[in-house]
Amino acid sequence: MAKLMLVEDDAPLRIGLRLALEDEGHVVVEAADGEDAVNAFDASGVELVLLDVRLPGMSGFEVCRELRKRSLVPIVMVTAQDDTHDMVAGLEAGADDYVTKPVSAKALAARVRAHLRRANWTGHGEPAAVAVVGTGLDIREAQGLVLKHGERLSLTKTEFHLLCEFARHPNQVMSRDQLLESVWGYDYVGDGRLVDTHIRRLRTKIEDDPERPRVIITARGLGYRFEPSGIDQERPGLAG
Numbered sequence: 001m002a003k004l005m006l007v008e009d010d011a012p013l014r015i016g017l018r019l020a021l022e023d024e025g026h027v028v029v030e031a032a033d034g035e036d037a038v039n040a041f042d043a044s045g046v047e048l049v050l051l052d053v054r055l056p057g058m059s060g061f062e063v064c065r066e067l068r069k070r071s072l073v074p075i076v077m078v079t080a081q082d083d084t085h086d087m088v089a090g091l092e093a094g095a096d097d098y099v100t101k102p103v104s105a106k107a108l109a110a111r112v113r114a115h116l117r118r119a120n121w122t123g124h125g126e127p128a129a130v131a132v133v134g135t136g137l138d139i140r141e142a143q144g145l146v147l148k149h150g151e152r153l154s155l156t157k158t159e160f161h162l163l164c165e166f167a168r169h170p171n172q173v174m175s176r177d178q179l180l181e182s183v184w185g186y187d188y189v190g191d192g193r194l195v196d197t198h199i200r201r202l203r204t205k206i207e208d209d210p211e212r213p214r215v216i217i218t219a220r221g222l223g224y225r226f227e228p229s230g231i232d233q234e235r236p237g238l239a240g
Contacts, residue, residue, distance in 0.1 A: 001025035002116050005046040007037040007063065008078070009055050013103075017050070020105035021112065034058025038066050048074045048115055050108070051095070053086045061093045068094035072157050074115040078103060084193070091197040096158045097184065098194070114185035118161065130167045132215055135230040137206055139167050148206065158183070159202045166216060166226035175223040199224060 004026050008014040011032070018028045029044045031037035034055045041049075049067060053060040064075055077090035077098040087098050099111055130139040136149035141164045146153045155163070161183050166174065176192035184194070203210040214230045 001027075002047045002112075003027045003029065003045060004112065005029045005031060005037065005041065005044060005049045007031045007034070007050065007055065007060070008052045009033055010052075017103065017105060017108065020109060024109045024112070026112070034060065034063040037063050041067060041070065046073060048076065048112060050076050050078060050112075052078045053080070053090060061089055064090060064093040064095050068156070074118070074157065076111060076115065087191075087193065088197055091194070092201065094156060096156065118157075118183075118185050130170070130228055132228055132230040135206075135208060135215055137215060137230070139163060141167070146206070153205050155202070155205060158198055159205070162198055162202060163206065166224070167228070170226050170228040173219045173222045173225045178223070195224075 001024060004021060006014060006018055006021070006028050008017065008030075009032050014030060014032070018030060021028050029040060029046055031040055035058050037049075037051070038058070051060050051063060055063070060077060064077065067073070067075060074097070075095045077086070077095040079086040079090060079098050079100055083100075087100075090098055096115065097111065099108060129141065131137070132139070138145075138147040138150075140146070144160070146155055146160065146163060162179065165179065165182050176195040179195050180192075199216060200210075203213050203216060206215055207213045215227055217225045217227055219225050
């Protein structure tokens with residue numbers, strides 16, 4: 001199946017999750033703390049990282065930022081139950097997703113499968129090739145490129161897939177649940193905060209002024225809308 005890294009300082013929990021993931025056919029590399037994870041990462045060739053937030057010494061946030069400098073491999077943070085701060089901080093550090101403790105082995109395995117599928121995802125239908133007029137943004141999905149004023153942007157895989165999904169549906173409002181299903185591969189009602197945080201990060205990279213977005217517009221109470229003309233104007237029911 002795949003080679004995973006599991007970073008968890010709670011030994012009984014780590015062993016239990018490792019056994020459950022191995023039952024799914026995965027090879028699991030274990031790390032008990034952040035420094036071990038960073039040191040082992042380069043030589044391990046892992047395809048996905050499951051990363052606990054609360055680690056001794058080097059925190060999960062620090063590990064996430066360090067791994068993001070090296071790789072676009074999917075990173076799933078494991079956070080405390082209902083800890084919004086941990087969830088947001090993990091996503092802001094560059095994680096693709098999060099799960100909350102206590103972790104269900106079945107749910108975790110399903111989340112891993114979704115991310116591995118997405119890692120090989122090539123989109124639905126024709127690849128997007130869009131130039132957003134007036135912003136200098138050039139989306140070339142087939143080449144895996146996003147340019148701004150001719151310079152390549154450094155996007156995570158999640159940010160790239162999210163932007164391409166918008167670009168394939170210009171001028172359409174897309175709900176958070178639609179985006180969770182199409183980008184993250186979740187066929188259930190998930191946590192909209194995951195979508196909101198990634199869009200906020202994406203805006204800091206593609207928008208001239210993230211506080212007044214012209215490309216990805218918020219449709220209050222509905223979701224988000226991709227504006228291929230990049231026109232900054234007010235519309236009924238729409239705001240940045």
